Amino acid sequence: MPKPVAIDDLPKSVEEFICFNIYSAGHAFNRAYSPMLKELNLTYPQYIALTILWEEDGLNIGELCDRLRLESNTVTPLLKRLESLGHIKRKRGEIDERQVFVSLTPSGRALQKHAANITKCIIETTGYDLEKLEALVKNISNLRDNVMRATAVP
Amino acid sequence: MPKPVAIDDLPKSVEEFICFNIYSAGHAFNRAYSPMLKELNLTYPQYIALTILWEEDGLNIGELCDRLRLESNTVTPLLKRLESLGHIKRKRGEIDERQVFVSLTPSGRALQKHAANITKCIIETTGYDLEKLEALVKNISNLRDNVMRATAVP
DNA sequence: TTTAATTATACCGTACACGAATTAATCGTG
C-alpha cells in the first residue's frame, strides 16, 4: 500500500508531474524514431503494430488493440493504411464474421530486418544501458497497468 | 557512460520497449484525466498549458512551446481554442511584433481551484506514493532530456 | 425461436502533433 497523498506535497509545476514527463518523453521518442521510420515510409504507431505482428502474426483487430492499448477506432484506419502500403492483409473470420484477422505480407515481413538497428539507435539516444532501461520499463509498465486498472469501467 | 548495447540482448517485444511503455502509459494517463477534464471542458494538452500559465503568466508562444516540448504549429491552434473558450488572451509584443504573449483571463485563472484535486486523483490512480513518483519523474525527465539532446539538430 | 442483449468492427467529428511551406518582423553585414 502506498503512503496516503499529502495535499501540501502535491507537485504544482508540470515539470514535476509524472503524466507530463511521460507525455513529453513520448513525443521525444516519436521525434527520435521519425527520421529512421521516414526511410521506411512508416509512422511510429504503424511500426509498433508491425512489431507486434512480427512476433505473432494473424491476430485479429481486438487482440491487436489489447496489445497496443488502443481503441479499435484508432487501429482500424491505421491498419487500412498499412494495408494500402502493402504490408498487411485483412481477412474476415470464417467462424465469426465479425472478426477481422491481420496477417503480414512478404513486404511487411521484410521490414523486420531493419528492426534491430532501429532499436539499437533508439536505445543509444537514451544514454541508458540495457539494465537501467529494463528496470525503468518494469516501473513504467507497472504504473501504466495501475492507471489502466483504476480507470477501467467495471 | 552507459554500457555498450549488446545486439543479442536487445528487447524484441514491444512490451519490453521503453518507448512503447511510455507511449501506452501516456494514453493511460490521458484516459485517466479525461472524465475530470471533461467537466471543465478541457483537453489534457489544454490543461497542461493552463498549468504552466498558472505558474507563470504572460509567457510568449515560443516560451510556452519550450516548456510544453511542442512545436509552435501544435501550440498555436491549441491556444486559439483556449482563447475562444475565454480562458486566455493573446497579444502581439510591442517591442518585437513577431512575438505573441499569452495571459490568463479571470475565467482561466478560476480553473486553477480544481487543480489540486485533479492532481490528487491522478496520483491515486498510479498506486504510487509521492516519494516513488518523484524518483520516477527524475528518471523519466532525465531520459527525455537525453533523447531530446541526442535528437536535436546542431 | 423470435426477440433482446452483447460483441467486433467501422464511421464520424474534434483535437492534437508534426513536417513543410508561408508571412511578417527583426537582425547582420557590408
Place this chain on the structure above:
DNA sequence: CACGATTAATTCGTGTACGGTATAATTAAA
C-alpha cells in the same frame, strides 16, 4: 542605409487518438 539571413508565429496536409454512434453478426433469454 540596404538587403539577404534569421526568427516568431501561422497555415496546411497527413496521421493518430478517442468519444459517440452505427452496423452487422453472435449469443442469451423469454
